[in-house]
Amino acid sequence: MSDTIPVFDGHNDTLLNLHLSTEADKARLFMEGAPANWHIDLPRARTGGFAGGMFAVFAPSSGDDDPGLTASVLGNDEPLPSPLPMGEARLPTLAMASILFRLERAGALAVCRSAADIRAAMDRDTIAAVFHIEGAEAIDADFVMLDVLHAAGLRSLGPVWSRPNIFGHGVPFRYPSSPDTGPGLTDAGKALVRACNELNILVDLSHINE
Numbered sequence: 001m002s003d004t005i006p007v008f009d010g011h012n013d014t015l016l017n018l019h020l021s022t023e024a025d026k027a028r029l030f031m032e033g034a035p036a037n038w039h040i041d042l043p044r045a046r047t048g049g050f051a052g053g054m055f056a057v058f059a060p061s062s063g064d065d066d067p068g069l070t071a072s073v074l075g076n077d078e079p080l081p082s083p084l085p086m087g088e089a090r091l092p093t094l095a096m097a098s099i100l101f102r103l104e105r106a107g108a109l110a111v112c113r114s115a116a117d118i119r120a121a122m123d124r125d126t127i128a129a130v131f132h133i134e135g136a137e138a139i140d141a142d143f144v145m146l147d148v149l150h151a152a153g154l155r156s157l158g159p160v161w162s163r164p165n166i167f168g169h170g171v172p173f174r175y176p177s178s179p180d181t182g183p184g185l186t187d188a189g190k191a192l193v194r195a196c197n198e199l200n201i202l203v204d205l206s207h208i209n210e
């Protein structure tokens with residue numbers, strides 16, 4: 001990595017790819033080399049100077065076996081994808097968090113909980129991973145789940161993916177379109193932002209409407 005500029009990247013879907021993969025040993029897949037259409041694996045991270053980034057946990061919509069495809073279907077009247085019930089979001093969310101911690105145990109990366117952790121990981125040439133959630137469907141309005149996820153290391157949260165949930169409304173995959181496509185944060189969404197501020201969880205506005 002000596003000739004490359006180290007990059008700290010804002011978003012990757014590696015945990016989703018690993019979760020959807022039929023490969024049993026996810027850590028080995030990441031460390032030895034994943035399929036070419038994936039964003040990141042360890043060999044390519046090393047080659048490209050990827051020093052760290054936000055590792056997104058994203059619970060796919062029901063019946064959606066290729067969630068990435070949705071974004072390529074751009075119409076000018078695309079509706080929002082259907083809401084995802086909390087019960088369907090929780091296990092995938094925890095499963096992807098589990099993959100992140102397994103990657104850490106296998107030595108592939110370090111889960112960072114502060115800026116100091118990120119700098120320390122980069123100094124020892126270990127990938128600095130931040131636990132991020134894309135769409136807060138797994139989180140309840142009493143923030144029971146938020147407390148536990150934060151204690152596990154969650155430091156960045158996008159309240160919505162392109163779906164409505166109890167916290168707000170996502171922006172549909174519509175083009176051309178104004179981003180002003182619907183109502184804003186709900187009262188629960190405002191409380192979520194306050195709770196994130198108290199816990200020092202970064203709020204990511206991706207997929208949220210104007």
Ligand SMILES: [Zn+2]
Pocket residue numbers: 011012013056058134
């Ligand atoms: Zn993503």
